[in-house]
Amino acid sequence: MSDNANSVNIKHxxxxxxxGALRPALIDAGLTLLDGRAVDDLSLREVAxxxxxxxxxxxxxxxxxxxLVGALCEAVANDLAAEQKAAHDTVMAAGxxxxxAFAAMGQTYVRFALAHPARFRVMMSAAPPVAPSDMVRPxxxxxxxxxxxxxxxxxxxxxxxxxxxxARDIAAIRAWSLxxxxxxxxxxxxxxxxxxxxGSLNEDLDLLGSATAR
Amino acid sequence: MSDNANSVNIKHxxxxxxxGALRPALIDAGLTLLDGRAVDDLSLREVAxxxxxxxxxxxxxxxxxxxLVGALCEAVANDLAAEQKAAHDTVMAAGxxxxxAFAAMGQTYVRFALAHPARFRVMMSAAPPVAPSDMVRPxxxxxxxxxxxxxxxxxxxxxxxxxxxxARDIAAIRAWSLxxxxxxxxxxxxxxxxxxxxGSLNEDLDLLGSATAR
DNA sequence: TGTACATCAGTGAACGCGCGTTCACTGATGTAC
DNA sequence: TGTACATCAGTGAACGCGCGTTCACTGATGTAC
Numbered sequence: 008m009s010d011n012a013n014s015v016n017i018k019h020x021x022x023x024x025x026x027g028a029l030r031p032a033l034i035d036a037g038l039t040l041l042d043g044r045a046v047d048d049l050s051l052r053e054v055a056x057x058x059x060x061x062x063x064x065x066x067x068x069x070x071x072x073x074x075l076v077g078a079l080c081e082a083v084a085n086d087l088a089a090e091q092k093a094a095h096d097t098v099m100a101a102g103x104x105x106x107x108a109f110a111a112m113g114q115t116y117v118r119f120a121l122a123h124p125a126r127f128r129v130m131m132s133a134a135p136p137v138a139p140s141d142m143v144r145p146x147x148x149x150x151x152x153x154x155x156x157x158x159x160x161x162x163x164x165x166x167x168x169x170x171x172x173x174a175r176d177i178a179a180i181r182a183w184s185l186x187x188x189x190x191x192x193x194x195x196x197x198x199x200x201x202x203x204x205x206g207s208l209n210e211d212l213d214l215l216g217s218a219t220a221r
Numbered sequence: 222m223s224d225n226a227n228s229v230n231i232k233h234x235x236x237x238x239x240x241g242a243l244r245p246a247l248i249d250a251g252l253t254l255l256d257g258r259a260v261d262d263l264s265l266r267e268v269a270x271x272x273x274x275x276x277x278x279x280x281x282x283x284x285x286x287x288x289l290v291g292a293l294c295e296a297v298a299n300d301l302a303a304e305q306k307a308a309h310d311t312v313m314a315a316g317x318x319x320x321x322a323f324a325a326m327g328q329t330y331v332r333f334a335l336a337h338p339a340r341f342r343v344m345m346s347a348a349p350p351v352a353p354s355d356m357v358r359p360x361x362x363x364x365x366x367x368x369x370x371x372x373x374x375x376x377x378x379x380x381x382x383x384x385x386x387x388a389r390d391i392a393a394i395r396a397w398s399l400x401x402x403x404x405x406x407x408x409x410x411x412x413x414x415x416x417x418x419x420g421s422l423n424e425d426l427d428l429l430g431s432a433t434a435r
Numbered sequence: 436t437g438t439a440c441a442t443c444a445g446t447g448a449a450c451g452c453g454c455g456t457t458c459a460c461t462g463a464t465g466t467a468c
Numbered sequence: 469t470g471t472a473c474a475t476c477a478g479t480g481a482a483c484g485c486g487c488g489t490t491c492a493c494t495g496a497t498g499t500a501c
Contacts (some may be wrong), residue, residue, distance in 0.1 A: 029477080047261045050454060060478080062455080067477055072455065131409045151411065177421050180412050181399070188402025189394070195345045197365060198394050207391050243444080264487060274445080276488080281444050286488065439500090446494075454485085461479075467472090 030068040030078075032058050037079045041125035046132065049125075051075060076129065080151070083123070083130040088154035091115050095161065109161050110209045113186040117205050120190035127190065158183060185211055244282040244292075246272050251293045255339035260346065263339075265289060290343065294365070297337070297344040302368035305329050309375065323375050324423045327400040331419050334404035341404065372397060 036057040040049055051072045055062045069075045094115040098108040120127040133151050162179040163170075170178075186208065193200040250271040254263055265286045269276045283289045308329040312322040334341040347365050376393040377384075384392075400422065407414040 051456090052454070061480070063457085063480080064478055066456080131405070131411070133409075155411075177418065180403070180406075180418055181421065183412070184402035184406060185395070185399045186402065187406055188398035188400065188404075190402075191345070191405050192394075192398060192401055195347075197345070197369075198397070204391065204394055207395065211395055265489090266487065275447065277447080277490085278445055280489080437501100440498105441500100442496105442498085444494105444496095446492105448491090448493105450488105450490075452487085454487100455483105457483075458481090459479105460481105461477105463477095464475080466474085468470105 029058070029060065029064065033065060033068060033075065034078050034082050037075065038082060038126060041079070041129060042123060044125060046125050046128045049076075049129075077133065079126075080130050080133040083126045084133075084151045084154040086126075087116070087119050087130065088157060090119055091154075091157055095157070105161070105164055107209075109165060109182075112158060112161060113182065113208045114205050116186045117190045117193070117208070120194055121200050124194050127194070155179075155183065243272070243274065243278065247274075247279060247282060247289065248292050248296050251289065252296060252340060255293070255343060256337060258339060260339050260342045263290075263343075291347065293340075294344050294347040297340045298347070298365045298368040300340075301330070301333050301344065302371060304333055305368075305371055309371070319375070319378055321423075323379060323396075326372060326375060327396065327422045328419050330400045331404045331407070331422070334408055335414050338408050341408070369393075369397065 033054055037049065037054045040053060040057060051065055052062045054075065055065050065075065069078065091112045094111040095108045098111045099105075103111075130151055159175070159179045162182060163175045166175055166178060189198075189204065189208070192198045193204075198204065247268055251263065251268045254267060254271060265279055266276045268289065269279050279289065283292065305326045308325040309322045312325045313319075317325075344365055373389070373393045376396060377389045380389055380392060403412075403418065403422070406412045407418075412418065
């Protein structure tokens with residue numbers, strides 16, 4: 008879905024696109040444009056332009072710009088989830104430990120962020136920053152969280168059977184925080200995007216896993 | 222500097238502000254406006270408006286908007302550094318361990334982000350997101366890093382004397398990543414901003430300290 | 436102490452820009468009889 | 469098979485908006501003689 012397919016020229020008839028073909032094309036164009044632009048520099052008009060369609064046409068498929076961005080967010084979350092799953096499965100298929108598979112997922116997370124900074128950021132913008140007054144999650148942006156279920160599931164398996172649900176939650180949050188923080192600091196240029204640093208996650212994730220087992 | 226001082230009405234003469242008084246007032250107004258707006262919704266014109274000055278006046282003190290934002294970034298970094306130092310010193314003064322002081326700094330970091338989401342974000346935007354082509358840090362935005370020296374210094378003290386420089390770097394990066402990731406995930410509404418979760422940093426930072434000591 | 440003058444922090448009007456969104460419309464597609 | 473018609477995904481012009489930045493300017497301040 009996020010493949011760099013040249014989404015222009017998929018017109019097939021004078022009418023325009025085959026039924027339902029414009030929506031995925033718009034999402035694809037949006038993702039492609041995000042490789043080079045900052046998140047806030049992405050405009051509805053630009054997406055339409057890239058697909059070769061008038062800005063108005065977008066409104067046939069999304070109620071407004073926010074909905075378009077929401078669709079982008081979901082697409083990115085799905086891509087990341089797929090890459091994480093692949094990393095996990097590859098390690099397991101090669102006879103690796105569950106912990107090794109867990110670490111591989113974390114490293115995939117960071118590498119994904121580095122490979123697609125703006126996509127990664129738009130994914131995190133799904134849930135709008137908490138407003139000062141309402142800290143409650145506005146729900147509806149659960150695509151990312153769905154993607155994170157894998158991580159939770161993996162963490163849960165790493166913990167001893169008698170671990171409480173709360174212990175599992177905390178462990179997952181710790182792991183996600185570590186990996187997410189490293190990704191963000193690298194994206195923001197605060198720490199160098201070195202593979203050596205990403206590699207150090209192997210040990211950390213291990214630690215986080217065993218530590219919470221207590 | 223970031224205190225919520227009412228920066229309007231500091232005019233003293235028909236001429237306008239006392240020599241050099243506008244610049245800090247603009248920074249102060251910018252910080253205040255960031256409590257309620259998203260980072261990208263902050264405009265130069267709005268900052269000027271709040272101080273009660275024409276947009277053009279800003280250009281007497283900053284070459285362009287980016288310079289204004291850079292000044293905001295630096296101010297926030299200094300505020301955070303001050304709060305971290307205070308947290309550290311308070312623990313130490315109460316006879317706490319160096320590790321406890323270290324953990325207190327980390328928790329202060331997260332709480333600061335929660336208290337001032339947009340300020341925190343503008344601080345991280347100091348270094349523009351790494352462009353696809355040039356991964357090199359554009360330097361000049363070292364205010365944040367200067368603020369992080371404290372953390373590095375504290376981590377260094379926690380490590381055994383024979384630890385290599387690289388080990389110290391990695392340890393500091395781990396700690397910063399964990400704490401930063403938690404802050405960002407909370408700001409983005411991905412995990413609840415619970416004090417219980419922030420409290421769990423006590424154990425984690427401990428672990429990171431001892432783990433890297435190996 | 437007074438006058439002439441350079442400095443410089445402000446003003447206010449204007450610019451061009453791209454944006455998200457709305458409107459009335461067009462014309463091909465697919466369906467009912 | 470042919471005709472009438474509803475559907476609906478597109479068009480293109482237009483809107484109002486606030487933005488960052490520029491321009492020529494004004495007028496108080498501080499200094500030199």
